[in-house]
Amino acid sequence: MLEIRDLTVRYGAFTALHALNLSVQPGEIVVLLGANGAGKSTLFRTLSGLQRPAGGTATWNGTSLTTGRPELNVASGVAQCPEGRLLFPELSVEKNLRLGAFVHRRDPAGTARELERAYDLFPALIEKRHAPAGSLSGGQQQMVAIARALMARPQLLLLDEPSLGLAPLVVEQVFSAVQRVNETGVTVLLAEQNAFAALSIAHRGYVLEGGRLTLEGTQSALMTDDRVRSAYLGV
Numbered sequence: 380m381l382e383i384r385d386l387t388v389r390y391g392a393f394t395a396l397h398a399l400n401l402s403v404q405p406g407e408i409v410v411l412l413g414a415n416g417a418g419k420s421t422l423f424r425t426l427s428g429l430q431r432p433a434g435g436t437a438t439w440n441g442t443s444l445t446t447g448r449p450e451l452n453v454a455s456g457v458a459q460c461p462e463g464r465l466l467f468p469e470l471s472v473e474k475n476l477r478l479g480a481f482v483h484r485r486d487p488a489g490t491a492r493e494l495e496r497a498y499d500l501f502p503a504l505i506e507k508r509h510a511p512a513g514s515l516s517g518g519q520q521q522m523v524a525i526a527r528a529l530m531a532r533p534q535l536l537l538l539d540e541p542s543l544g545l546a547p548l549v550v551e552q553v554f555s556a557v558q559r560v561n562e563t564g565v566t567v568l569l570a571e572q573n574a575f576a577a578l579s580i581a582h583r584g585y586v587l588e589g590g591r592l593t594l595e596g597t598q599s600a601l602m603t604d605d606r607v608r609s610a611y612l613g614v
């Protein structure tokens with residue numbers, strides 16, 4: 380499981396995360412709701428080993444994620460699909476996907492198998508496999524970003540704002556793919572501002588405000604919570 384205890388992250392004198400406590404059980408989809416600047420990406424960067432915390436711990440199945448060695452986090456089963464996708468636009472779709480399998484570079488057969496799984500999950504990418512990733516639509520680029528993270532064969536997928544800038548129909552396709560990935564046994568921590576789409580596939584969730592967790596609950600508890608409804612569901 381993912382276990383976060385008293386995790387504090389600072390940028391200079393500014394505290395972005397205040398002693399966060401959060402856990403994710405294997406097999407869950409857990410959503411982290413929060414407005415711009417709440418600290419979602421900071422948390423993900425910390426869980427990926429890209430940002431060192433000022434205090435506290437974060438472990439995946441007992442392995443520390445805060446040693447400052449991102450490649451070890453990936454090897455221990457944690458992969459991030461970052462906000463804004465961060466693809467290599469001039470490289471082909473397939474080269475982007477292969478880069479996600481860097482930790483498995485000594486297992487080309489396994490990587491070939493994962494590539495086929497990626498195309499099964501997102502059939503729209505098959506005919507684009509040799510096209511530069513930057514030439515694809517926003518929705519297809521998001522599919523590449525998710526598929527690239529999956530190429531690392533994660534047990535825990537950190538998905539940062541996958542719906543950003545996408546049309547509602549595409550958001551639906553992307554979230555239904557995330558649900559299918561979860562059904563294969565991958566645990567998902569999903570940061571989103573699109574609370575409705577995220578809660579519709581999540582088992583549980585947390586609300587992050589100003590670097591503090593202010594609310595947690597099951598999908599149905601959050602969906603019906605007045606604060607969530609007014610702040611995040613626009614009801």
Ligand SMILES: Nc1ncnc2c1ncn2[C@@H]1O[C@H](COP(=O)(O)OP(=O)(O)OP(=O)(O)O)[C@@H](O)[C@H]1O
Pocket residue numbers: 390393395413414415416417418419420421422462540
């Ligand atoms: N490198 C940095 N240096 C200083 N402050 C930072 C840095 N990165 C983020 N921050 C600040 O930390 C806070 C949390 O930012 P973060 O990007 O984690 O939020 P977020 O919830 O992911 O929002 P968004 O969706 O807009 O990225 C914000 O106030 C932001 O301005």
